[in-house]
Amino acid sequence: MKRAYAIGGSIAVVILIIGGMWWYRETRVPIALPIAPEDNIASWNFKGAYTGNPELTAKAGAEIAWLKSLRGEGTYTDYELYVSIAGAYQLLGEGGKEYEYLNRAIAKDVGNSTGLAWNNMGALFERLGALHTAREAYSRAAAIQSQVLQYHLAYLSFLVDYFPEDKTAIDAALAAAQKEFGNLPDFENIRAQSPS
């Protein structure tokens, strides 16, 4: 009996340790992209598409809960689920949470071969006005998955809109896009929006 207690206690300790490790691993949010020193985010919240609409807010909340429940279930990858959850937080205008789940998604991309979360992080920081951070995020999306046209378009448009004087960066982004897709009219049309 005494021995059983000892064994039970030991198991409990082991469980606690393992649980703690699991909890730590699950709850720790690795920061894939820190905020650029030039940026100052006054508020992480913004007016999302659902902001101010209780019905839609509730819908998003339920969506988040449901998506969280699917983790590890196998129907969807955790990467996709985290991106999905981040998207729901975007609808709610909760930038901080969106940032958290995009970071979680990136952490799941072991080979760092997916640009989706990076692209969405660029869109998030663009909306938050953290333009240098957004620039870095868009840039990484286009670099990691250069074969995805949308990432090039997003990065190039962002540079033209917010860094129109940085011709070097714009030209470099344009060259990278053209290298992958050729001289698409869309590229030139975007480039033409910046000062010559």
Place this chain on the structure above:
Amino acid sequence: MVTTKAIAKVAAVATGLAMAMSMLSFAPMAQAALTPSQVSAIISLLQSFGADASTIANVQASLTGGTPSTPPSSSACSFSRSLTIGSQGADVTCLQQALIAGGFSIPAGATGYFGTQTRTAVASWQSSKNIAPAVGYFGPISRAAFNLGGTPGTPGVPGVPITGNGLKVMLASDSPNGIALVAGQAIGALGKFTLVNPTGSEIKVTNLSFKRIGVSNDSTLSNVYLYEGAKRLTDSAGVSNAAFNFNDSNGVVTVPANSSKSVSVLADIAASTAGQQVGVQLVSVASTGTLDTSVVFPITGGQQTVSAATLATVDFNTTTLPSGTTVSPQNDYVVWQNTVTVSTRAVNLESFQLRNIGSIKREDIRNFRLMVDGVQVGSSVASIASDDTITFDLSGSAKRLETGGRVIKVVGDIVGGSGNTFQFSLRRASDARVVDTDLSQPVLATANGSTFSARSATSATIDSGTVSVVKANSSPSSNVSLGATNVKWATFELRAAGEDVKVESLDVQANTSADHGLDNGKVFLNGVQVGSTKDLTDATDVNFTFGSSFILKAGEVAIVDIYADAKTTTGAAFTTGETAAITLGTGSSNGQGQSSLASINVPTADTAANTITVSSSALTLTKYSGYGNQTLIAGASNALVGSFTLSTGATEGVNVNTITIALSSDEKATITDLMLKDRATGAQIGTTKPSPTTSNDFSTNFNIAASGTKTIDIYANIKSGSNIGSWIANADAAGTGSSTGTSVDADAADLQTITVGSSVITGAVNSGLTPDNANVIAGTAGVKVGSFRFTSQYSPWTVQEVKVKIPANAATSVNAVVLKYKDAAGVNQTVSQSLALSSGAAQTHSTATFTGLTFYVPLNSDANLDVYVDLATIASGATSGAAISVLLDDDEGFKAVDSSGSSDTDIGSADLNSAGTSGEGTMYVRKSLPTITSTPVTTALNAGAEQDIGQFTITADAAGDISWDKISFTVNKTAAVTLDATTTVKLWQGSNTVAGTFGTTTGDLVTQTQMFTTSATSGNIVFVPTSEQQIGAGQSATYVLRTTVGGLAAGSNLSVSIANPSTSITTGTASAVGVTMASTPSLTWSDRSVITSVHDTTTSDWTNDYLVKNLPISIGNRSVSF
């Protein structure tokens, strides 16, 4: 530390000594208490501590039994002997104390012993007094300079209050002392004395009594004078019993209040007096004031030594000019002239003084100038002084007179004195101070080789007055504006001389090029009109009479201006380019001398002014060319409704005082708040007209310089609802010439045509910035779908509301619609909105309704509204294959507002559709995407089995797995080449073949042995796998197409590619998309996004090759070498 200790020690010693000194100061010791060496040691110690001299002196006095006291004034000292090294006594102590008090350092103090320190101090003092040699010997010269029994004088310093209770008299600091005089010289300097008046009233010194001192005789001084600077104050005084004095009840010299003057005693030194010593002693002074109590007489000057030397000689000629007995008033008249003969050596003329002994008033002759050999020397003398003298002081820059005859003359301007006499005379030899250039002593001049006697010009009587008339340099010469009134045409200078002259009339003649004369002529004397206004008949003397209003003061310049209008005598306008000139005609007894009563002609000859051209003035109003006709919207505030330019001609500037804006009744009813603004500065001109009328006068006050321009804008608020078509303001302006004051009126002009209308905003799909169709991965945020360009006309617009529509079947794939635009400040704005399923009865679209937008479309420009979507993930409900396009609803949910507040709720006649242009504006949602790449097979083509004819790789996006179920290859070959089809054609993946069936587009199965006929040069070969081929997320699969090749010959070629034949998307089951040999797609693939059932070829997530990256692509190109 050493230093600190040393300082401490010194401080202790110093403290002790200070205590000792204090005790000594208050308890003098007996002289015998200390030995001289002990006293000396103490004094040395004090000196080493840097004690001041007076302290040391006091200590020493105490130690030696003396009485410490304040330093005595030098006047308290009595020197009966010369002092030098080794001298001792009270006189030495007194000298030392005086020197110390005067700031001359004697470190040992007043010891009573004349040592090296005292000698050094004396030498310094001698240098300061210009005593030579300054070697420290205190002899007779120094003793005299030290003012034995007197006080060394210090003239008053400007700005420093002079103190005292009465007139102070002292020996001047620069009083001569020990100088060498020359026997036979003139005005040798004997002494100089300073008179200081510290009181608030002037003091007239009425008597100065002197005593000759020194080893000399009374006869040594043949003439004794008192001078103030270069000016002789007195006649010569005789010396009797060594005494002489100067008296004048009106003041020998007058010392102004709180001021000082110095007077010098100068005397002619008799010949044969060499070896004598002579000086002067001031023994008494009488004045209108009291003497200061400090003054002690006698005040003794230094003694000068008379030596023998040969001086230069200066001899005045017998004849002195002028000799005329009458003279007309005139300028530059020689009032005195004599030829002087200089002999032995050159002399310097240092001063020259004449006296007038005539009856004229002192101001009747002015502006005296001294000329030597025809060249003026020194400064002019304005007028005769109160003592009737004129004195030229050349001491600052003496005129050297070389030996020989030198003509000395004085000229002046005779401006008054008609009927009176003048006669200038050199009264005394000493009045011409000529100094021997070698001996530096004045020479006693002679006259005609004998003792000097006065050299006088002939007494002359000044004739009756004259009047000179000349055209003034300032007489106008610039053009005159056409029609200008009250224009100054001429300016003359009239100057009476000899006496005041009354001018009773003047003849004024206008000579005009077109013989018109001038209208309204006027004569102004010194700025005031005299006489009446008369037309100036052309080329005719018009006589203006003045009564007694035209008096010319003798010697003064009077300005006479002639004014008239720039019009003919009938008031008609001149023609541009005509000229006019004014002449004062010769007078005939039209002036009268006010003293002599003699008649005078004014002027004595015709005197013409400048010829002046009459030109048109020039205020021109023109429509401003930089602002064209405009269309402005009703309701616009502060609208620029016109602009014009005012220009002036070269004649003169214009002060614009009125601007008139004329409007029709309809036009004035259209606007409010009419105002003018300077285009250059934006400053408002005049006051706003809240309710304009048909004629709106703006009072203005601004100048436009000659040949200048100013552009003026007209602003107004255009009333809402106004729609009258064209609106044209008419502008006019008037002003006055800046110089002439003449009125100038510009011609009115119609300004820009303003069309009052309604502003417009239009919208259209911006095809250039709407992206081409593309596959996009579900979950992507910020996917741009469409760009819409809005264009404004006549007003800037702000789009406030927009409704975005998305096809309903794609709505679940969209999380949110995002708009991006720039606001009025040019700042990027991003807003998002969710979709609602509610568009039209059929609910064909979902809508995102945006309100509160600030999308700004600048005036007559355009701006883009970009529509993005945030895609849902497949997990969040996105549907693979959903085709997302965006539309802006044309008549629902749209609102834009222009600058007048008018709104537009209709974009156009139809929704704006991003997909309106084929190939643009639709994004297809995919869970994952395939990418096909290839490293084409390019090796030499060989015949035989298992020949690689194509190689390619399919890569699944990291977002998810993909599958494919059909692939079609396009083959191009040389005609003779054979490709086995039945048995050997295989698609390999690594070392395995992919199970499936090959065929051609002409049949489901390859039934013939060859893919194509031998003669065929191209065709398609299609592979349909037995089961879908799956590629994992982020994984790739590389395939090689192999078959048996034959029929080769030199130059044979075989190339294989995967085409891109689908021009639109098809989504559905594999069969629906196309897996038959004859179906179009070159690639039938799936993103395996359906999760509601097990994925297979029957799920509806299959699609075709449309938009697959890198298609078409070459996968092989082999040739047989020649």
